[in-house]
Amino acid sequence: MCDSTTTNESSLTFQHSSKKSFGTGDGFYNPKMSIGRDLAVLAAIEHCHQLKKRQNGYDTIRLLDGFSGVGVLALRWASTLSSHFNSTFEITANDRSKICQKYITNNIQTNNINSRNVFVTGQDVNCILSKDAVTPNRRPFDMIHLDPFGC
DSSP states (O other): OOSEEEEEETTEEEEEEOOOSOOTTSOOOOGGGHHHHHHHHHHHHHHHHHHHHHSSSOOOEEEEETTOTTSHHHHHHHHHHHHHOOSOEEEEEEOSOHHHHHHHHHHHHHTTOOTTTEEEEOSOHHHHHHHHHHSTTOOOOSEEEOOTTOO
16 A cells, blocks of 8 residues: 555544545545434435334345545445344445555454455446346445545
């Protein structure tokens, strides 16, 4: 990995690039978007509450962070939702950058996140969504987060 630094957000610790550029593949993290991540976590909590009201014993909740960077949002989802709900979660943290994928994997381990619930992928997000749409007996994602600017 390139030069890295550590940041705390919402009681989790994340490694990311110390570079200030917005170039891809540098372990991107945008600290100014923490409020946007707060809103995305709140939206996921509310969605889970609504599912719980509508369904008696609902299935796995599926979330996609399509441009995951270093995985801050995906890991915040995993940490927050597992402490609020007794459900199974499937969170896909996707970033095409191999450097970002390594950061996500390291951040999962650093924060003791259950790696059975968070899947790190490096595909084009269009391919993920297309494949997901045609896979038989597969529920669609409950939430899809696509923010290329680091929310």
